[in-house]
Amino acid sequence: MNIGDASDQSGLPSKTIRYYEDIGLIRPDRATNGYRDYAAADVHKLRFLHRARGLGFSVEECRQLLALYDDKSRASGDVRELTVAKLAEIDRKIRELTQLRQTLEHLVHSCHGTERPDCPILEELSDGAAP
Amino acid sequence: MNIGDASDQSGLPSKTIRYYEDIGLIRPDRATNGYRDYAAADVHKLRFLHRARGLGFSVEECRQLLALYDDKSRASGDVRELTVAKLAEIDRKIRELTQLRQTLEHLVHSCHGTERPDCPILEELSDGAAP
DNA sequence: TATGAACCTTCCAGCGACTGTAAGGTCAAG
DNA sequence: CTTGACCTTACAGTCGCTGGAAGGTTCATA
Structure with missing residues (x-):
C-alpha cells in the first residue's frame, strides 16, 4: 500500500508518516520503484501513533508503547x-x-x-x- | 508570589511560564523590582495549562478553554x-x-x-x- | 504514444512549543 | 559586604511536525 492510502487509513498526513520513519518508529518496505509500501501492521501502528499522540503521549512514550507490542519475549x-x-x-x-x-x-x-x-x-x- | 513559587505550585518550569506570558496566556503583575508577581488565580490558570497540555490540547485550544472561564458574558x-x-x-x-x-x-x-x-x-x- | 494529473521521492526551510545558555540585576543570610 | 539563590532579558537550539521546491512514476485519456 502506498503512503497516500496509509495516510487515509491512519488519519496521519503523509509528511508525518515519513517523519515517523525518519525517527525510526516504523519501517515500511520499499517497492521496486522506490515507493514506500505499507503492510496492514504498519497502518495499525500508524493509527495507534495518531491516537496516542493526540492523547498527550510523547513520541518517546509512543516508541515505548509500540515496543510493548513488538516485544518478542513479553x-x-x-x-x-x-x-x-x-x-x-x-x-x-x-x-x-x-x-x-x-x-x-x-x-x-x-x-x-x-x-x-x-x-x-x-x-x-x-x-x-x-x- | 515569585515565578519560582508559581513553578512549584503549578508543576510548570519557570521557562514555560515565561513563554506562556510571551504568547499572552497569562499576565502576571510586576513587583517594583521588575520581578513577576503571580496571584492565586494565575497559579490556577497555570495548573490548568499544565494539565490541559498534558492531555493533548494545543496551546490555542488552551487559550480557548481559558477564555471560557474568563468570558464576561457567558x-x-x-x-x-x-x-x-x-x-x-x-x-x-x-x-x-x-x-x-x-x-x-x-x-x-x-x-x-x-x-x-x-x-x-x-x-x-x-x-x-x-x- | 504522448501529455497531463495525481501520485511518489528527497531535501531543506520554517513553525509551534518549549528548553538551555549567557550575561547581568536583586535579595536575604552570614 | 560578599556569597548564593533567586530573578531579569535575549538569543540559540531542540522536538515534532509542516510546507515548498525540484524532480521521478503511474495511469487515464486524447
Whole structure:
C-alpha cells in the first residue's frame, strides 16, 4: 500500500508518516520503484501513533508503547513494569479528563458570569490529581 | 508570589511560564523590582495549562478553554457552542484512553508473546473511534 | 504514444512549543 | 559586604511536525 492510502487509513498526513520513519518508529518496505509500501501492521501502528499522540503521549512514550507490542519475549519484567507505569499514567489522564469535563459541564449549566473574577470553577479546575 | 513559587505550585518550569506570558496566556503583575508577581488565580490558570497540555490540547485550544472561564458574558452562543465542542472532544479522548487502557491490560494478562507478529492486540488497538 | 494529473521521492526551510545558555540585576543570610 | 539563590532579558537550539521546491512514476485519456 502506498503512503497516500496509509495516510487515509491512519488519519496521519503523509509528511508525518515519513517523519515517523525518519525517527525510526516504523519501517515500511520499499517497492521496486522506490515507493514506500505499507503492510496492514504498519497502518495499525500508524493509527495507534495518531491516537496516542493526540492523547498527550510523547513520541518517546509512543516508541515505548509500540515496543510493548513488538516485544518478542513479553515475559520480561522490564516490559511488565513499563506497562504498569503506562497504565497508571493512562488512569491519571482519564481522571483529569473526567474532572475537566465536569468543570465544563458545570460552566455551561450553572455558572453565568456573575461569580467571577473569583469563580470557584477555576479553583475546582486546578485542583486535580498532581501531575 | 515569585515565578519560582508559581513553578512549584503549578508543576510548570519557570521557562514555560515565561513563554506562556510571551504568547499572552497569562499576565502576571510586576513587583517594583521588575520581578513577576503571580496571584492565586494565575497559579490556577497555570495548573490548568499544565494539565490541559498534558492531555493533548494545543496551546490555542488552551487559550480557548481559558477564555471560557474568563468570558464576561457567558451567555454568548459562540461560547456555549465552543464549550459543547470541547466536551465532545474530551469525551472522545476519554473513550480513546479507556480503549488504550483495556488493550494494555489485555497485553499484560493474556498475551504472552506467542501470537505475534499478527497479534490481534495491534488490531484492537488501532480500531478506536476515528480521530 | 504522448501529455497531463495525481501520485511518489528527497531535501531543506520554517513553525509551534518549549528548553538551555549567557550575561547581568536583586535579595536575604552570614 | 560578599556569597548564593533567586530573578531579569535575549538569543540559540531542540522536538515534532509542516510546507515548498525540484524532480521521478503511474495511469487515464486524447
